[in-house]
Amino acid sequence: MIPTDYSDALDEARWRLTGEVTRLAVAAFGKDAAKARPIFPGAETTAITADPLPALWAAKQLQALAAAQIYRQAQHARSAGHSWQQIGETLQLPDTNGPLAEAAFEYFTDEPVSFSTPSFSWRCPASSCGNMITDHGPYESHPDDCERGHAPGCARHAAALAAWQAAHDGDDW
Numbered sequence: 001m002i003p004t005d006y007s008d009a010l011d012e013a014r015w016r017l018t019g020e021v022t023r024l025a026v027a028a029f030g031k032d033a034a035k036a037r038p039i040f041p042g043a044e045t046t047a048i049t050a051d052p053l054p055a056l057w058a059a060k061q062l063q064a065l066a067a068a069q070i071y072r073q074a075q076h077a078r079s080a081g082h083s084w085q086q087i088g089e090t091l092q093l094p095d096t097n098g099p100l101a102e103a104a105f106e107y108f109t110d111e112p113v114s115f116s117t118p119s120f121s122w123r124c125p126a127s128s129c130g131n132m133i134t135d136h137g138p139y140e141s142h143p144d145d146c147e148r149g150h151a152p153g154c155a156r157h158a159a160a161l162a163a164w165q166a167a168h169d170g171d172d173w
Contacts, residue, residue: 017062018049020058020062021050021055021058021059021062022034022048022049022050022055022058024058024061024062025050025051025054025055025057025058026050026054028054028057028058029054029057033050033051033054034048034049034050034051034054035048035049035051036048037049071108074087074108074120075120075121075122075123076122077090078120078122078133078135079122079123079124079125080125081156083101083138084100084101084102084104084105084137084138085099085100085101085104085138087101087104088100088101088103088104088107091104091107093107099138101137101138102137102138102139105118105120105135105137105138105139106118106137108120109137117136118136118137119134119135119136119137120134120135120137121133121134121135122135124149124150124151124154124156124157125156126150126154126155126156126157127155128151128153128154128155128156129150129151129154129155129156129157130151131149131150131151131154132149133147133148133149133150134147134148134149135147136148141164141168142164143157143160143161143164144161147160
């Protein structure tokens with residue numbers, strides 16, 4: 001899901017973020033951490049902005065909050081049934097010469113699959129489940145290998161198993 005025209009909204013967000021950086025810097029370092037400055041070199045119009053070092057500190061704090069929000073939204077996306085492929089498309093991840101679904105999973109687990117087993121957790125929304133699911137990514141095809149923790153009788157997991165079975169009917173094992 002990629003938005004079409006969002007440039008105005010992005011400009012508004014940029015201005016709001018600049019304001020939040022200044023507010024956080026002033027809250028942390030005091031009112032002397034900001035002053036009126038020209039909105040661009042040579043401009044007569046000014047805006048209250050934070051001094052560079054307090055602003056840098058504040059921007060770093062907001063970056064951490066944004067990263068946590070990205071993670072939380074990915075948990076909600078997996079809980080809502082969106083695939084790692086869809087998450088990768090939405091994030092517009094760069095081409096990694098591998099499957100986009102794997103790149104998306106690795107984006108949130110901070111490492112490609114290695115000797116350890118990276119995982120990502122989210123809550124199953126099925127009324128017959130509600131458990132925390134340990135998601136091992138899109139590397140295997142069978143739902144039991146990808147998601148662990150569904151309650152016995154979980155409707156969502158049963159649907160995933162049925163879809164897998166239908167896709168593999170007639171396979172020679």
